[in-house]
Amino acid sequence: MSGHDSQHCHHHDDEARDEVPYGQVAFGPALARRALLAGAGGALALAALPGTAQAARARVAGAASAAGAARASRITQGTTLVHADMHNHTVMSDGDGSAAAAFASMREAGLDVAALTDHATLFAIEGLSSGEWRTTGDLANAANDPGQFTAIRGFEWSHPLQGHINVWNTSDFADLLRASGPGNLYSWLTGRPGGLASFNHPGREPGRFNNFSFNASARDQLVGLEMFNRTDDYLFEGWSSGMTSPLVACLNAGWRPGLTGVTDEHGTTWGFHEGKGRSGLWVTENTRDAVFAAMAARRSFATRVSGLRVDATANGVRMGGVLGTASAGVRFLVDVDRGPEWDGKPLRIQVLRPGTSAPAVADVVDTVNGAVADFTVPLDAADGNWVVLRVSDPAAANGSPGPSGHPCNDLGVAYTSPWWLQP
Structure with missing residues (x-):
């Protein structure tokens, strides 16, 4: 159905440097943009900023995704719909594009919430290094615009047999050295109470997270199950090979995730592909805290149609x-x-x-x-x-x-x- 991520070796920069801690935005949008240009990829970042030739071409390519329904629900009050893509890659793992260009591209494409989640594998050979983790945080801080655009740093814990799990809202990351299997990752996650996680492209790897073996202590922090990844619907993933529906396996095991869609972008046109997965979140405001609160409350829906509004109640x-x-x-x-x-x-x-x-x-x-x-x-x-x-x-x-x-x-x-x- 969906091809496996192709990972390759690349160079890392682990030099210590001054940084604004992730989550503490210390400057306004204008200074943020200058800092991004000066310290995180210069010309590559400039190439994707609004108003440039590349951005103009992207606007044409993504015109369809800019349309859509109103953001107010017809059946509930107190929240507003934001369009989110919480799973994207760059050259810092197995993607093709500069991380410095990614957030600007996703905002230009019309997304309200976006995350970079490069792979954490083993010894930083094919995934994030500590220096790149800091860089991702700096870029997210520079792109974050509370009330308008929420930029988030995360990582994708990546086991070749058991599967991949996205993690957001933690100050550090876990690769396979720190967490060698799903159970180890759940223990690591519960030690970081604000951290949130998601089962990615569920069922693609044969181990299926130890067949979705349930961990009660991590249940509340596992807030996502990807139903759309890239262009694929994962409801019947593995069915033709005699496997159980990932949705059935996960929920029957006792997990209580919200359902999500993601682009899982590995190219350079983040946010602009119609027909790839994305999520809707019902938030009280477009800020990191409110986005994480909506994820924790499972006020999310999965789709692969840009601009779609879905809200639903059962007995209110x-x-x-x-x-x-x-x-x-x-x-x-x-x-x-x-x-x-x-x-x-x-x-x-x-x-x-x-x-x-x-x-x-x-x-x-x-x-x-x-x-x-x-x-x-x-x-x-x-x-x-x-x-x-x-x-x-x-x-x-x-x-x-x-x-x-x-x-x-x-x-x-x-x-x-x-x-x-x-x-």
Whole structure:
């Protein structure tokens, strides 16, 4: 389905230097830009700043991604939608582009929240060095513009057999020397209470995070499961080889992640690819603290359509929340809108429930873009403690289908984060 990351050796700069600690922005946007130009890649950073020829070409290439729906939900209040891409690479691991150009490119593309997450592998041979970790923090601080654009430093813990896990909001990083397996990484993460993490392209590597072996102490900090990575829908990843749906395996194991989409960009046009994964986050403001709070609350949805708005409640509880019910009819309200380009477009909503190898589907509801779908489905905690809504395009096929005749063999457009039934 999706090819493995190709990693290569490269040079590192571990020289100690003065730095503004990550998370402490000490200067305004104008000074930030000058500092970025002077100290972090000069001409390469300049090439991607707004107003340059490269930026103009990128604006044309990404014109479609600039359109989209309004940012206010039709069914909830108190938060605003931001468009986010939390998984991107540069030449500091196995990407092609200068880290100095990445944040400017993603902001120019219309993203509101963006992260750099280069690989942490072993001994900095194919991934981050300590000097590059500092550089990523400096670049994020320089690009961060509270209220307008949130720039975040993270890393991708990368095990060739068990899988890859993104980590954000920590002051240091863990490679395979510091954390040799998923269990070691969870222990490392729980020692950093503000840190948040995500299962990346779940099921692509054969070990599948020790088959999603559950760690109760790390549950609240594992806030993401990538359902869209690059152009791929991971619902049935590995199905053709006899594997369980990663969504089913992860949630049945006891994890409680929000669902996300990411570009996993390895080229030089960060943010500009239509059809690649991205996330929607419902935030109280566009700042790092509010973004991390939304991730921790699982107020996220996965999509691969730029400008899409998805919000959903179940008995008044927002996606990512807990339903205090054992067995009852649950009323869902679902707000899906891509803006005028999709006016009248038929869409479909599948109500996903726990299954053994593929998700069970409790209901299928037809809707149209711009409408608020309102429907009630009987749910019983005895059948499993989670429910997810999948939004699809019934006119197109899923490139990675599951069992013959499964209702999710059409083209996935978005996934809400789960709700958990907890009587």
